[in-house]
Amino acid sequence: MKEYGNIIIGFGKGGKTLAGALASKGEKTALIERSDKMYGGTCINVACIPSKFLENNARMSAAEGGSFQDKADRYRKVIEEKRQLTAELRQKNYNKAVGAGVEVLTGTAAFLDDHRILVTYPEGNTEELYGKRIFINTGGTPFVPPITGLKESRYAYTSEGMMELEELPEKLLIIGGGYIGLEFASYYTNFGSQVTIVQDGEAFIPREDEEVSAAVLEHMTAAGMRILRKAAVTAVRDENGKAIASIKTEGGEEELSVDAILVATGRRPNLAELHPERAGIELTQRGAVKTDEGLRTSVPHIWAMGDVAGGLQFTYISLDDSRIVKSQILGDGSRTTANRGAVPYSVFLDPPLSRVGMTEAEARKAGYEVKTARLQMAAVPKARVLKATAGMMKAVIDGKTGLILGAHLYCAESYEIINLFKLAMDAGIPYTVLRDNIYTHPTMSEALNDLFAAVN
Known part of the structure; x- marks a missing residue:
């Protein structure tokens, strides 16, 4: 059994930053990532960077105009350029971690107890590791609601799958009126898709200032987006190369035929394969890892960072989490979640x-x-x-x-x-x-x- 001073589970912003800091101090550090397509974490591979690359190119495409086919051709090139960008960033992150002295292990981690981790490699072989300290940085995963036929549909995607779609959908349905759904609605409208958003609540982005929410709603509607509030998708079926969504609205029910469905109904902490209960780690009512202000879990030598800790789901929060943990184990412990200031x-x-x-x-x-x-x-x-x-x-x-x-x-x-x-x-x-x-x-x-x- 290999022994490490530090085992970090997840190659996200917090994990990779902390791994580099610990390894540079001469501490034996392992960084476990279940997929070689996720080196560097969610942000650079399937979230912030690729989605904002799409956003920037969508605005430029809207300015260029042209037929739908012209827009579809540009979109296809953008998706390929996006893949090249994320591949380059993945390799750069891997090289940086290894160069700092971090041992990167590509496999799926699961707790055996509060110090032992079982890693299952892609080939099927396993290895047991012992960690004096363990850090959880496994991020989140998209939530797919139990709508009849949704999981089975060939044309339904989460945000991660949507960014791999090579054909620009002429008609796009987005389930969820939260921030991810609205961002993709804006991107695909600019690319040239006809976008319909279905949200269950009446209030539009209710966490925002009322005046500003009204301004956003007015502008998005004027841009051509159809926004159905107090509505729900009740069923989905595939028919003749399309997805047919049954939608219940205040005015009754309708069926909408679309080329793609984006499921943007939130993300959940990614813990299904980790089995934190075996280590005695407590979870919150929402299924996140419960931590104190120093991001220490209910087990004193185990910490959690980033989305899996149930806080704000931003990569810069994961980065700040690594600073907080570093302060707790290498510094004076003065940096905590309580004093990180206003979060934009x-x-x-x-x-x-x-x-x-x-x-x-x-x-x-x-x-x-x-x-x-x-x-x-x-x-x-x-x-x-x-x-x-x-x-x-x-x-x-x-x-x-x-x-x-x-x-x-x-x-x-x-x-x-x-x-x-x-x-x-x-x-x-x-x-x-x-x-x-x-x-x-x-x-x-x-x-x-x-x-x-x-x-x-």
Whole structure:
């Protein structure tokens, strides 16, 4: 039985970063990944990088125009370029880990007890490992709801499978009105597909600020997307080279014939093959690994990072998780999930939606004396340069202190600007500093001059 100071299960952002840090300290470290197609983790292979590559190319394709066949030809080339990109990144991540002294094992890991891991290799042979410390970084997996005929349909895909689809669907049905579903709706609309979104709730992206949600809904509808709310897909069947979806709406029932169905109904912690119960690891009610503020599990020498720990499902959170764990085992333990500050996020629509902090409603409910600022993007010179005048900015401010409580940006390049807000919020910088700052011109960030001049 091989013995290691550290066994890390999963080649995601947190796992690979921590593995490199530990190996560089001379600690014997094994990194287990079940597939050689997932070196580097979910983000670079089947999520962030390939999907944003599609998003960027979809916008360029929309600008080029042409017939549906022209768009389908471009789409096919983009999928092949995407494959080349992810392959290059996979190899780079593998080389970096090995170069740092990490032993990479390609196989499926399962706990035998709280120190022993059984690895089953693709050839079928197994190996038992002993780890003084063990780190779980197995990520999440798409959830497919129990809709009659859905799993059996040849034309139904999760987000991972959708990005491998070589033929552009003329008609696309998306089950789920969450962020992943809306991103793909935006991509495929720009590529030239006719997109229908089915969501079960009445409220559209209900976690967002009400004004901003309304702006997103208006723009996506105007772009040609059909969004059915308070609706559900009840059954799917394949017929004559199409998927036929039965949809129940407030107005009754209908059948929709489509070329592809994207199932975007969320992700679940990826633990099915790991058997954490054998190690005595406690799970949350939602099936994630239960951790404390230092990301330690109920077993003192086992930690969990990233999506599997049940937190925000962003690759940069997994990266920060590795910093927290590193602080716990190599540092002074001062870095925790409680002090990582405001967490921004972006939804890559067209234009992108970015947020950090509280909505206006949340701030009022929390008892703040709220002031707000709004700016329509048609008033921003750089937005006109980009021919991207749709959308708005909104800031939520503490009327007593002038500190920023939240920011909601539905505009071009919002994914860059939102980081200025995080920095200001974490540093306790009042909105007046951003209002009076000097920005380069023409840029989207200079819109903060006008946005914060409109505080009321």
